[in-house]
Amino acid sequence: MEPDNLNEEQDQNSWAVNAWTLLSKLRDQSPLIQCITNFVSMDLMANTLLSAGASPAMIHSIEEIQDFTPHVHALCINVGTLSPAWLPAMREAAQVANKAGKPWVLDPVAAGASSFRLKACLELVGLKPSVIRGNGSEIIALSKASIGATKGVDSSHESMDAVEAAKSLAQSSGAIVAVSGAVDIITDGHRVVGAHNGVSMMQKITATGCAVTALIAAFVAVDPLHALEATASALSIFGIAGEMGMAMAKGPASLRMHLIDSVYNLDQAAVSSRLKVTSL
């Protein structure tokens, strides 16, 4: 084998070993993940976290943040069905998580759809999330800090169109930025990796993006010092589960069920034979 190919194969192996190690830790440790999320995603997000081995809690009332948030292992904030009444709790939860040294992850759903939403997302970015995960259009809107013609919560961009936007957002925010799509992009602003697992039918199930953001929070909870690797691992694991689920599915509704089952049943052989992460 040529030395370059050998290096690539060793890289693949080490990504697969790392992803499996993190999933195993997650299953052992069952981290508590607080989710302040939209009404559409609550069910799929909680079930995805449970099937991966984490313990989800959809607790969003501002009256509970000071008591509860210091005890979580990670926090996920998602602005999908944002209204002004929800923002103070999101703000406070991010601040309490930071003070307690707990990682938190932002999903800027439809960031470019309105000035209200964009302003809220930019304010949350300023509260120092460990990771921001969005689709191509969301990451471009956040990076440019501008609203525009959008398709709402869906992306009108390929993830690869958002590589420069992701790098620039990572540099300005200090967060790891992930852009989901046919290739999931993960960057710290300098290094860029691509995670190549998944199936396009995942876009036809509402809240798969929200669910993978929560899964990222769970992976970062078990490896907070390596947020880029944890993020790439979570996206890869979800993508592999999507591929395995697709082999049994007849359409989006049965894929949703088989996706959850596949996250639950994932074993080391599937991770090491299927995972594909490359440097971009």
Ligand SMILES: Nc1ncnc2c1ncn2[C@@H]1O[C@H](COP(=O)(O)OP(=O)(O)O)[C@@H](O)[C@H]1O
């Ligand atoms: N064309 C595609 N091919 C394979 N997987 C995809 C594709 N588009 C999205 N995914 C996967 O679907 C999940 C949700 O991503 P996406 O649809 O981009 O998020 P959102 O729902 O926030 O727009 C991710 O795990 C992503 O990797």
Ligand SMILES: Cc1ncsc1CCOP(=O)(O)O
């Ligand atoms: C349809 C919809 N509308 C507001 S939030 C939401 C769910 C979005 O989920 P995802 O970002 O995972 O597609």
Ligand SMILES: [Mg+2]
């Ligand atoms: Mg989304």
